[in-house]
Amino acid sequence: MFISFEGIDGSGKSTQARRLAAALAETGAETLLTREPGGSEGAEEIRRLLVEGRGERWSPETELLLFTAARRDHVERLIRPALARGAHVVTDRFADSTRVYQGLARADLRTLVEELHRLTIGIEPDLTLLIDIDPATALARGQARGGVEDRFETLGLDFQRRLRAGFLALAAENPARFRTIDGSGSADEVAARVLAALP
């Protein structure tokens, strides 16, 4: 299975991706936990160009190309080989993040995003778990964490509200692939909802 976690910044995706990967690994199946942007050596280098520095460092179009280049490397080097061996791959973000962040929230590049995906990536997860949460709660969690990767979080609450609406719209458009998980409450409570949503 190829499973992606999606959601706004600070929604608790990384926590839940880690927990699900641990639960799958306990069944004895080979399981890879990975993330985007990043996940392979080259993609992690591109990640640093994207997440550090000023919010207006890249134009929306350049940003889209960098995220897509990182994803191509991640898919080539890590995801496809792992799926070909029969491993489970759990990724913290995948192409839906690009659809929402670059396609809708940063600029209206939805058509370009879909075309680039079709031409250069071409795969979708079997299952996408959208961790849905109130943006104010998520922003508070993200700010409490601190660190240098603040380029996106500094875009603020209104931006996070647009992202949330974008993710919910994508889930509604793709009901066969998406499961929307209530991200409120403790990490244990959310993890139980994630397990209950698995096919």
Ligand code: ADP
């Ligand atoms: P994301 O990957 O979506 O940004 P994280 O999993 O990194 O989210 O969570 C953001 C912060 O909130 C982290 O400090 C994490 O420990 C904390 N956190 C995660 N899940 C919960 C939860 N259910 N309740 C409270 N805090 C949480």
Ligand code: TYD
């Ligand atoms: P991530 O490390 O998942 O951040 P967080 O833990 O705060 O959710 O991702 C870094 C940022 O990159 C995040 O704000 C989302 C953004 N992003 C895009 O804008 N487009 C993309 O395609 C991806 C994968 C991430």
